[in-house]
Amino acid sequence: MNVSFEHLTGLSVTVDEVQYDPTRPAxxxxxxxxxxxxxxxxxxxxxVNIFGRKWIVRDTDGDTLVVEGDGVVGQFPKLEPGQTFSYNSYHVIKAESTATGSFFGTTTQGRPVCARIPRFEMHPPLLA
Incomplete structure (x- = not known):
C-alpha cells in the first residue's frame, strides 16, 4: 500500500535544544x-494523531543512518488544535553529524499528514 503524506498547515516541529551528554550509553x-x-x-x-517517525542522520564520513519506527518515544500523541507534544531522546554518533526527519500522522478524518523535523547539527567535543 502506497500512502501519500501531505503537509498540514499549522502542524510543525521545533528542535528546542541539542546537547552532548557523555553520561548516556553509547x-x-x-x-x-x-x-x-x-x-x-x-x-x-x-x-492529529502521530503514529510514526523517520530520522536521517548523516555524518561527515559520508555514512547515513535511517531510523524509522512506530510512535514517538513509545507514545502515540493525539494533538488537538493548539496543543504541543514535547519530548527528548538521543542519537549516538561517531563523527560530526546532521539529523533531520519527519513525523507521520493522520487527522481524525483519516487524512495522512506529516511534519518535517528541522535539520540540526551535532558536534562532538575535541578529544585530546
Whole structure:
C-alpha cells in the first residue's frame, strides 16, 4: 500500500535544544551521545494523531543512518488544535553529524499528514 503524506498547515516541529551528554550509553563505534529536545506543535484546525517517525542522520564520513519506527518515544500523541507534544531522546554518533526527519500522522478524518523535523547539527567535543 502506497500512502501519500501531505503537509498540514499549522502542524510543525521545533528542535528546542541539542546537547552532548557523555553520561548516556553509547557503543564503541558510535561513542558520542547527543540528547535532543523536540516539540510537535499543532496550530491547525484539525486533531492529529502521530503514529510514526523517520530520522536521517548523516555524518561527515559520508555514512547515513535511517531510523524509522512506530510512535514517538513509545507514545502515540493525539494533538488537538493548539496543543504541543514535547519530548527528548538521543542519537549516538561517531563523527560530526546532521539529523533531520519527519513525523507521520493522520487527522481524525483519516487524512495522512506529516511534519518535517528541522535539520540540526551535532558536534562532538575535541578529544585530546
Amino acid at each position: 557503543p564503541p563505534d558510535r561513542p558520542h551521545p547527543f540528547v535532543y529536545h523536540v516539540s510537535i506543535h499543532n496550530d491547525s484546525q484539525e486533531t
